[in-house]
Amino acid sequence: MQADSTIRVGAVSYLNTKPLVHGLAAAQSDIELVFDLPSRLADQLAAGDLDVALIPSVEFFQDPSYAIVSDACIACRGPVWSVKLFFRKPPAQVETLALDEGSRTSAALSKILLSERYGLKPQTMPLPIDSSLDSVDADAVLIIGDRAIHAPDEQFVEVWDLGQEWRAWSGKPFVFAAWVARPGFDTPQIAAALSSARDAGLEHLEEIAAAEAPQHRLTTQQCLTYLRDNLHFILGPDEENGLALFHAHAVQRGLAPPNDRWTRHDCETT
Structure with a gap:
């Protein structure tokens, strides 16, 4: 100071x-x-x-x-567009979760929604800021920012916009x-x-x-x-x-x- x-x-x-x-x-x-x-x-x-x-x-x-x-x-x-969770398996079957290191808040939000909606506590792993989605073999991958806005080429079972999912679940x-x-x-x-x-x-x-x-x-x-x-x-x-x-x-x-x-x-x- x-x-x-x-x-x-x-x-x-x-x-x-x-x-x-x-x-x-x-x-x-x-x-x-x-x-x-x-x-x-x-x-x-x-x-x-x-x-x-x-x-x-x-x-x-x-x-x-x-x-x-x-x-x-x-x-x-509602939808925030720049914070998304990409699923390689149906959400209810997720056992591993890769978390974008750029946001601990979005990581916490992902854990809360998976727990509240499906009773899940998946094993987590980091997704470094400069790494692509295909660098991690996880059932679900959280990404934020430009990487979330521009959808990756990989095909996913489901994609959550976490702003929209939080609003739908909590009403807030x-x-x-x-x-x-x-x-x-x-x-x-x-x-x-x-x-x-x-x-x-x-x-x-x-x-x-x-x-x-x-x-x-x-x-x-x-x-x-x-x-x-x-x-x-x-x-x-x-x-x-x-x-x-x-x-x-x-x-x-x-x-x-x-x-x-x-x-x-x-x-x-x-």
Whole structure:
């Protein structure tokens, strides 16, 4: 953590983050924006090297002293398109599961859905970020990001869009990441700054889509549809309830520690 008044804010440079950081550093002179991998951001936040970071939900659960400091988030209310589980066997017969190392939150979500829907606890193995699906001989393979958006050539028995599957099972939105402050950080204006940056990003989605589409091998319209229709960037009451439900099931499976603040009476599946 720096001694001056600069607020160090960490984010990932993924496509789904662009609307949240659009013009953030330029609009807020006391913010230093740092880009890194999600796991590294979580480590830097825990060490106090960052004041605020956009970290995955599972990472947020790990420290009860963490606080969400903005109503800006990365969520979905249905199909998310960029997080998919590919099945080589019918879901009920899955014994082995390969997990994309790029997302521990999606890995936890996969385990929860397979457990809740089929009573399964498959043996897991890692799928390195730079490895293809055919490099692992698993009954089901989780992949995220560009690799999930661009369907692999292999034929699969079934494919789950995990945003859609979570919504169908729980009736609630799913929150993939939120703006979280380190313990002891107290700068109220950061909430307004992050919300304003989100609002500015939503107003410039077409511009963002045009700039980002080529490097993700998408048309501008495909990129715009993903940002506008598949993703949801506002952390409202429904999103909070979805996050609480996810936490409850993560705790049941030893994927997150208990936290009384996430115990809600309305966290039952519908």
